[in-house]
Every structure is written in structure tokens, then in C-alpha cells.
Amino acid sequence: MLNQNTQRLGDPDNSDQHTDRRTIREGTKVGRVLRALADEERHHRFTAERKLHDHCLHSTVAKFDRMGLRVDRQWVTVRGFEGAETRVMLYWLSNGQRQLARELLGIERGTA
Numbered sequence: 001m002l003n004q005n006t007q008r009l010g011d012p013d014n015s016d017q018h019t020d021r022r023t024i025r026e027g028t029k030v031g032r033v034l035r036a037l038a039d040e041e042r043h044h045r046f047t048a049e050r051k052l053h054d055h056c057l058h059s060t061v062a063k064f065d066r067m068g069l070r071v072d073r074q075w076v077t078v079r080g081f082e083g084a085e086t087r088v089m090l091y092w093l094s095n096g097q098r099q100l101a102r103e104l105l106g107i108e109r110g111t112a
Helices: 027-040 043-052 059-065 093-107
Strands: 007-011 014-021 072-079 087-094
Touching: 027 043, 027 059, 027 093, 043 059, 043 087, 059 087
Parallel strands: none
Antiparallel strands: 007 014, 072 087
């Protein structure tokens, strides 16, 4: 879950828009997903289900969006049930966003 160590994180393109920035514990579902993305992993709904036990990855990513973390995404086609192709969203973090993710996890503080 999220700790209440709150700082204001402003959107550089819109100074009126602010989101609370909190430290995320790694032992939680949100923390597991964020740590995987911070470690340069890319996930879609099926890999997140199997590897991270996140049944609703798009909702977890929406939480990151609300915290000011920009998660990159792209539609990809994967094999689904009985080998049928299905489109899913693939999520990952760019270099700068991985640094912010590590700070949110409490892994790196004040290093940039």
C-alpha cells in the first residue's frame, strides 16, 4: 500500500496540476509491478498475471499515472486462449521514469 510521506509532484507542463507522491512498499502488488518496471521489465496483462500476480495491470498503471509517473505503452499482439491472437497493451518505463520509480520505491533517494 502507499505510505503517507506525501510531497507535491507538479506536472512541468501544467503547474496547476499536482499529484501526491508517496513511497511505495515493494511487498505489495503495486510495489511488485513498479519494481519490475524499474528493473527494465516490460509487461502486458498476461505476463503481469503470471509473474507479478497482478490481475488488473491497467488499473495498477493508472495508479502510477495519477502519481505523476509516465508509463510508456504500446499495443502488441500475443497468443491467447487456444493459440488465438489477441491484442494487449505492453507497458514499460523510460530511463528517466525508471529513476523516479526507484525513488518512489525508496531504492534511490536524491541521486540523479
